[in-house]
Amino acid sequence: MISCGEDKPEPEPFQPTPYQIEVPYGFPTIFNIPEDNPMTVEGIELGRYLFYDGRMSGRTHPDSLMSCATCHIQANSFECGINHPEYIGGFTHGITGKPTPHVMLPMINLVWNSYGYLWNGFVSKDNPNPNYRNIEALVWMGIVAEHEMNSDTNLAKETIQNIPGYPELFKKAFGSETVTVKNMSKAIAQFIRTLISANSKFDKYMRGEVQLTQSELSGFVLFTTEEGADCFHCHGGFGNPMFTTNLFYNNGKDSLFTGQFEDLRDRYHVTGDPMDLGAYKATTLRNIELTGPYMHDGRFATLDDVINFYSHDLVWSPYVNPLMHHINNQGVQLTPQEKADLKAFIQTLRDDEFLTNPDFGPPDKFPDEE
Amino acid sequence: MSKNIINIILLTLVSTAFFSCKEKPDPPEVEQHIVINFDFKNNGEYLEFDTMMYINEAGNHYMVNEIQFFISDVILHNSDGSEFLIDDWKDIHYVDTDVPATHNWEVFDNIPAGEYEKVSFTFGISEEKNHSFMFPNPPERDMFWPEFLGGGYHYMKLNGKWLDDNQQISPFDFHMGIGQIYYSYPDSITDFVQNAYEVVLPNSSFDLEENSTKNISFIMNVEKWFESPHTYDHNIWKGYIMQNQEAMNVACENGHDVFTIGF
Numbered sequence: 001m002i003s004c005g006e007d008k009p010e011p012e013p014f015q016p017t018p019y020q021i022e023v024p025y026g027f028p029t030i031f032n033i034p035e036d037n038p039m040t041v042e043g044i045e046l047g048r049y050l051f052y053d054g055r056m057s058g059r060t061h062p063d064s065l066m067s068c069a070t071c072h073i074q075a076n077s078f079e080c081g082i083n084h085p086e087y088i089g090g091f092t093h094g095i096t097g098k099p100t101p102h103v104m105l106p107m108i109n110l111v112w113n114s115y116g117y118l119w120n121g122f123v124s125k126d127n128p129n130p131n132y133r134n135i136e137a138l139v140w141m142g143i144v145a146e147h148e149m150n151s152d153t154n155l156a157k158e159t160i161q162n163i164p165g166y167p168e169l170f171k172k173a174f175g176s177e178t179v180t181v182k183n184m185s186k187a188i189a190q191f192i193r194t195l196i197s198a199n200s201k202f203d204k205y206m207r208g209e210v211q212l213t214q215s216e217l218s219g220f221v222l223f224t225t226e227e228g229a230d231c232f233h234c235h236g237g238f239g240n241p242m243f244t245t246n247l248f249y250n251n252g253k254d255s256l257f258t259g260q261f262e263d264l265r266d267r268y269h270v271t272g273d274p275m276d277l278g279a280y281k282a283t284t285l286r287n288i289e290l291t292g293p294y295m296h297d298g299r300f301a302t303l304d305d306v307i308n309f310y311s312h313d314l315v316w317s318p319y320v321n322p323l324m325h326h327i328n329n330q331g332v333q334l335t336p337q338e339k340a341d342l343k344a345f346i347q348t349l350r351d352d353e354f355l356t357n358p359d360f361g362p363p364d365k366f367p368d369e370e
Numbered sequence: 371m372s373k374n375i376i377n378i379i380l381l382t383l384v385s386t387a388f389f390s391c392k393e394k395p396d397p398p399e400v401e402q403h404i405v406i407n408f409d410f411k412n413n414g415e416y417l418e419f420d421t422m423m424y425i426n427e428a429g430n431h432y433m434v435n436e437i438q439f440f441i442s443d444v445i446l447h448n449s450d451g452s453e454f455l456i457d458d459w460k461d462i463h464y465v466d467t468d469v470p471a472t473h474n475w476e477v478f479d480n481i482p483a484g485e486y487e488k489v490s491f492t493f494g495i496s497e498e499k500n501h502s503f504m505f506p507n508p509p510e511r512d513m514f515w516p517e518f519l520g521g522g523y524h525y526m527k528l529n530g531k532w533l534d535d536n537q538q539i540s541p542f543d544f545h546m547g548i549g550q551i552y553y554s555y556p557d558s559i560t561d562f563v564q565n566a567y568e569v570v571l572p573n574s575s576f577d578l579e580e581n582s583t584k585n586i587s588f589i590m591n592v593e594k595w596f597e598s599p600h601t602y603d604h605n606i607w608k609g610y611i612m613q614n615q616e617a618m619n620v621a622c623e624n625g626h627d628v629f630t631i632g633f
Contacts, residue, residue: 225519237516238521240511245512275420320541326609
């Protein structure tokens with residue numbers, strides 16, 4: 001201390017290599033990384049194995065395997081996709097067949113979300129229960145949820161402990177060969193935090209590397225103007241390339257007279273604030289063309305359906321967010337040409353590099369394979 | 371030597387060693403600070419949110435859901451004629467009714483003691499400072515003003531609802547920022563208008579004593595946005611004004627006396 005911090009700490013039993021996230025142009029500089037889980041190369045490597053390993057479910061029989069990647073598929077921006085052979089129409093269910101309460105969310109740029117995970121933001125730093133504060137929580141929750149792996153955490157950790165190769169990886173990442181649920185969670189969360197999308201056509205346009213077509217540009221103007229389609233207040237734009245605020249809004253899908261605010265997992269059930277009835281997270285529009293069906297309940301199958309909704313089918317209720325100021329005109333009233341332009345712009349948010357980056361994909365082989 | 375004295379010596383040693391690592395000069399002997407609190411009122415009472423309990427000058431029944439705004443260039447005018455610009459790294463301050471941490475601005479600067487005649491500031495962000503991308507992080511980030519409409523950041527978002535002509539509850543987004551002059555609306559813009567303006571707070575003289583911290587409040591009196599010199603009627607201007615320079619101009623002119631000071 002007196003020597004101004006030049007003294008070296010005692011040699012530690014393990015020395016994981018720190019991993020530094022590079023901040024892409026225009027992206028936030030503040031990360032949501034818990035203090036007790038700094039990112040390391042070894043942690044991320046382990047996390048990637050676990051993310052893709054069906055034995056995480058605590059089972060080894062080939063018919064009963066389930067991993068995070070069973071549902072969260074890279075090619076679909078880490079959703080299952082609307083053409084999934086088992087999850088018909090993109091509606092996921094757990095290993096027992098129990099449907100998930102909502103449709104999926106993508107995994108893009110989550111390291112920059114400090115306002116809460118899941119459609120209603122239940123998992124956030126504001127949760128009074130420390131077990132539900134960050135991405136780490138989604139790991140054990142996924143293992144035990146009936147509508148996901150329907151397993152138990154002891155089974156999961158014993159199964160992983162007994163697979164040759166894993167204990168050494170845990171040692172490299174966390175200093176001990178003993179597999180714990182805590183360390184499994186930490187490793188997978190580290191991997192998820194590396195899933196960064198910053199190279200869509202629109203990103204390249206922002207950096208001055210490519211031009212947008214006339215239609216895409218018109219769509220961009222529509223997206224960011226109140227007279228146009230008016231999407232930017234909730235879904236970002238040039239000054240917010242996350243393409244989401246990560247905040248929660250009621251975007252005018254339902255009237256309360258038809259009893260449609262009965263979802264026990266909306267924002268209201270997290271905050272208790274009546275203004276949050278029927279409110280959900282405004283999801284990122286990056287790679288959105290790949291992540292149907294749309295809205296928390298998957299009510300729209302295509303982007304065209306979504307654009308038609310914002311254009312003509314808004315429904316008034318006392319809880320609709322004030323940013324939906326077109327509500328009493330039933331929508332922003334786009335012409336067919338404007339709809340086509342808006343869609344063309346939204347499609348510039350597809351990032352093929354992200355969808356095919358081998359670092360995000362399944363490992364060539366698992367730790368116990370030759 | 372008693373244990374206490376040893377402790378003190380040790381502490382001094384440690385702290386000198388500690389200070390010698392930093393390159394900052396020793397702190398000055400006397401320091402004066404100010405803390406600016408932000409309050410919201412409507413007709414003299416603290417503002418209540420999400421309830422249709424207010425009536426503006428035009429007779430519109432309305433509610434306020436949230437208010438987010440920037441102020442900048444806060445200047446303390448000394449009675450000796452000198453001016454003190456609060457100019458540390460936070461010289462643009464963001465206030466958000468949903469984010470309590472933004473309601474208190476602990477000004478970093480050490481401010482000369484003395485008599486101050488008045489306080490002024492810029493509502494919004496002046497042209498020189500209003501650059502796109504300067505706030506990459508939320509919550510300030512979410513105030514960005516679209517490039518096509520002039521770029522930079524919203525000066526304010528005041529979101530609420532009013533009971534419109536058809537007796538329907540309609541949202542209004544009272545948003546201010548850089549305005550546009552259109553050649554043909556809404557596609558071709560020929561010029562931009564910097565709408566940020568100076569506010570001089572009435573009755574804002576105060577003394578700053580040596581070695582003291584002064585708490586002052588900037589109070590936004592919400593009803594004033596809709597009062598004078600222009601009666602602002604939501605039925606006329608409708609729910610959104612970012613592309614309506616005429617409406618934003620009315621808002622700015624009404625805005626001169628929206629703020630008062632409290633000690």
